[in-house]
Amino acid sequence: MHKIADVKVAENIMKANKKLADDNQKIFNDNNIFCVDFVGAIGSGKTSLIEQFVDAVDENVGVLAGDVISKFDAERIEKHNVPVEGLNTGKECHLDAHLVEHGLSHLPLDDLDYVIIENVGNLICPVDFDLGSHMRVVVVSVTEGDDTVEKHPFIFQTSDLVIINKIDLADAVGANVDKMVSDAHRLNPDVQIITMSLKEGKGLDEFIDAVEKAKAASE
Template sequence: MWMRMLNMSHIISMKHDVFKENKNTASKNKKMLKDSNVFAVNIMGAIGSGKTTLIEEAIKALKGKYRIAVIAGDVIADMDASRFIRLGVTTIPANTGKECHLDAHLVEHSLSEINLKDYDVLFIENVGNLICPTDFDLGEDMKIVVVSVSEGDDIILKHPVIFKTSELAVINKIDIAEAVGVDPATMVRDINFLNSKIPVLLTSKKDQKTVDAWVNVIEKGILSKKQGK
């Protein structure tokens, strides 16, 4: 009986294609963002990579020049959202429940809570994960993946897809690289091996030049969007 159960095949009938539906919704989101000239950036990375801190640094540098909104993705908590709110920018918490990623529908729902024409840039902080977000476009203009040296210099090759599908890779917390026994150059080499076209930034909150380089990437995206590029 047990062996027969192992050999049984089960056919699951899907009433709709999840990925196709997500793609269609992402296209709608992209059009809404384009019509309002809002530069939207999807920031992905594992828990502890420093996504929230990088967004905070960009907000501090840019909020006097540009109108900023944030969608803060998380499974259930709103701790990251509260950090953005304290900086005085419009923040929409997007809780995914059991899901390990944001999808286009959640972003669409979040966008419905604000008037996009009131903003220049939208930061979308994805749920802390290096695998699930790769399958779900959100309608963003730019995908950024953030990794920290504290995750080990083998983290890149263990998660190849996200580096192949992103437009920018950030290696964060380089100030502690020596302490954790990691060579950032190895991480850069692995990223270039997976995707020779992707730019790579080395960042540390304690090194203002690297923070400025990060902020410049975001500002360049905002200005390009305004110019219709």
């Protein structure tokens, strides 16, 4: 009986989250906003990629920065002169649709073309929590090890774009980039994969192009 109760509680939580996620996406659609959800482990390079994205695109971007204590990444992104709202998750290792809904109320939605959501640094917890975004991007760094993709199948199976980041460090850490690409394609055969080195300026233009194409396709 105890296990059955646990399952029912989990089902109710996921149903409630899905409803709120659908409400969030309606908010985005009603305001002609394209929303991208970034997931990835701590140190994968999510924040740096978001910073470079907001600097590179001509359109208006707002950011929801989620973390156990969100002010550090939020303050970094805020220096790029874009509206940012930090979402503190406390003991939770992921964002949920309710937190995103709350954060949206603090962004100037009428003035935005994009909302970027930076999820908590974790490759497991965010998997099941739809936030209402149009696109999920998973960022993984070669410094995490070239077995990281195959060890975390579900996040790669549920993502629309895979970034394999910091490839300039692959030789230094003994990581096989080709293996990571192959593992991601095995888990998600149709997913687009971009190998990236922000330090060397590789992959950013391809990433921006992929997001802009996805935005155009959603309109």
